[in-house]
Amino acid sequence: MAIFFNILEFLIFTKLFLFWLWLWQLKEYHTGRFLAHFETQKIKKFLSSFWRLKYPKFTKKIISIFLSGTLLAILWLFSFSGIGLIILAPLFSSLLVLLFQIPTVFWRKIIINKARKKREQFKDLLVIGITGSYGKTSTKEFLATILSEKFKVLKTKEHQNSEIGISQCILNDLKEEHEIFIAEMGAYNRGGIKLLCDIAKPKIGIVTGVNEQHLATFGKMENLFSAEGGGELIESLPEDGVAFFNAENKHCLELYKRTKIKKFLYGENATFAGGENILGAMAAAKELGMTDEEISRGVEKIENKFPGIQIKKGIEGINVIDATYSANPDGVIAHLEYLKNFTGRKIIVMPCLIELGSASKEVHKKIGKKIAEVCDLAIITTRDRFKEIKDGSASSPQGGAEVLFVENPQEIFEKIKSFLEGDLSSEASAKEDVILLESRVPDQLIRQLAF
Template sequence: MMAKFLLILSLSFFWLARELKIALFYLYLWQLKEYHLGRFYDHFRTEKSKRLIFHPLKIAKILLFLIYICFFFFPTIAFLLNSLWLFSLLIIYGLEAVVFLKDVFRKTLKKPTLTIKTVFLGLVVISALGSGLILAKVVFPNDFQKFLLTLLVLDIFSPFLISLLVISFQPLTIIWQKSIIEKAKRKRAQFKNLVVIGITGSYGKTSTKEFLATILSQKLNVLRTKEHQNSEMGISRCVLDELNENHQVFVVEMGAYGVGGIKLLADIVKPQIGIVTGINEQHLALFGTMENLISAEGGQELIESLPKNGVVILNGNSQLVMSNFRFLALDLKSQIFCSTKEKMDIWAEDIKTEKDRLSFRIVSKDGQAANFKVNLVGRQDVENILLTAGGAKELGFTLEEIARAAERIKPDQGALKLLKGSGGVDLIDSTYSANTNGVLAALDHLKLWSGKKIIIMPCLIELGSVSIEAHRQIGKKIAEVCDLGVITTQDKFAEIKEEAVRLGMNPNNILSLEDPREIWEKIKGFCQEGNVLLLEGRVPPEILAKAQEP
């Protein structure tokens, strides 16, 4: 009797540990994907997520469930295999509990950032799972095996049940969000003289926002949206919590994952100046078509939301921007094109790129010109500075004033951060986000080093129908620049490697590795003075930590 009690107690503890881990992971994933069903679904198209669904232990549990069903029809088999069935279940849940505890102690457990919403959903999910455990014991007080079978079924379907709970509360969330948005709109409407600058695009939004806010702050009182605060809720919270009568300018980063998303943000903050940083295929899988993407994150909705005395500033280096907006008759005060390639309304020339700084000259059609020196990593930031200059000029800054203010821009405000890593290697941290243009620009920057060049990156996601071609471009650039490429996910590794090898890269130097320990063993010999290591996108955090060790 005591042995049976201990077995039930052990299995219940192991089961709860497993369910707590899976609950935290799915709450983390839903939060990471901003509770957007399309982004959540797209995540499960990746090879890593497919392996999660078809994990060997998951398959083993399904087999144990099917074997138990067979017990009803074949009592003899049940008599012979019953003990083995129980022992197998105990081993599986015991292993998962050990993994859970190991993740807790190593601080590698994936869990959501604490917010009111995640705490509420966490309590709901944990209550539901705990209720399932108690209900199973109440319904089958003396039937040990049916009790365990109930726990097994709950476990197999727990990802679906957790996601269903999250989705079921979305209507309440939407009602609450609408209330917050309406409050933000009313508050914004009180500031009649506030100048709002909206920034959207497929890439470069955050850097442009940071640069512009820093420059304008030299003469004006500026509010900017914080990191990852580019959605309707983030922007609304910024308005409600931080906007006050002392602010003269509000610089707003705007992101969206569907048609109408940027229009919604524009309706909240009412921008008079819009900046479109560039368009590529990032998030195409969510928008469905390029027309939808261009409508929202591509800037069309922002432009259409500007008043008749409004101004739009566009990146003339972006082919998609030029093809969609250059010859479009806009009912605005002016549209300003910026470029590093040709003389437009504002352009850059004499660009000199060093490892940790940029120098260039900006010229505008009105005859102004100024020399710029900024402590930023990567030529791509010249485009962002040009867009920033366009915005500052509209608020009365001269190019000379902008150039002086730009000297106050900090290196960590750019997308690439140059650090000194383990063994003296130069470490470029580009883990904030990843898109095709950003990856290619970062790889181009590696050419400034004469030593060995290494990149570690996952495959890009949410690229839709252009994913194969985008990864072929990355493979081509890796072959052109790098001595070693480590790709941490499988999704489009074949395309990257095929293109890299086709262009002459040694197949042994373009690898797919997921285990952080294997990755570190492969790259640690390269960590020495004169070499450079690029960490691009969501690489394993253990690698970032190891690479920064003295």
């Protein structure tokens, strides 16, 4: 009987251990991001649901931690109570993750130093650094597509915008044939972007936009402005460097005024969500000597399915805008503004945003006001700042949107279907109806709504 209970306790521990490893990996082993997750109501739902199986991607690091943890758990079961092991699972897994950070730091330094040495060998390589709270990936993809019409271009891979991601890209992918290297640069701490610049040595910098995204990990706006706000990137550019700034963002405009090197503004004439990112890519291409014809060919190759937003056809023939790639305050507002291009009914489905720190309440009230201005129905999938969104919507002079809190994907689908069927006057009108799926929306719902 004792063996049965030991096996059961071990299985429960393994499930919990995998969950905590998943959460650490999701937050990129960053203590600030990990702790910020506990500021949301969503974590309470995760912790209360034993049957929700979450497990990490099994990298070498995760496998090492998992095997070490499993061995220690077996030793614990032979020496102490299995119940105690289950209770201590969060602390146990976190201590192992932090312990494994020690060899990770040494490995990280080795990789970075190797990348620096290799980068120094490419004297004629032109490096373009792109940073900002939002729009980095889209701008990188647009710019790479356009520049490839004339140059041999290397770009950082998707989600690889850290010091390790950039270093590995240099070590594994940079070849003599490359003329331009486009490095997307992200950080969660002050000094993070400067480190990336020390590795890649950019001559051109693009600041795509700055807002409160990741404020919780930076601590205060001053730190955020220095890093993803573009300050460190611009300061790292040489005297003959060139800087580009999004004219639609007030923080970018302030940095533009303080910048002493050659500089440009872009995005003043953007007429659709994400349009300023294309204009930024076009401006940089023009500065690099590309002709209008070359730029035009590149723009034509930019697919509709770029990271950030995809437009699909869905149930009842309506338009479904899939913006589930990522989310930030300005991005949500821009996507809501884009809905005005549709003359039919407008629905948004989104969770509350995370890692906004002290700005969270005001940001969600602002989103609520915009929802009231644009939408007929808003379904919020997490409770964290639902009240602020609802209050913001109610405080708007328009005040026409129905704002609901619904967690279950099937219930969300049924609510949307009922809403659409309840006032469907004609097939033609459905073609102008639109659903915006913003941020991390359940995959099940996406599959049900969009073809």
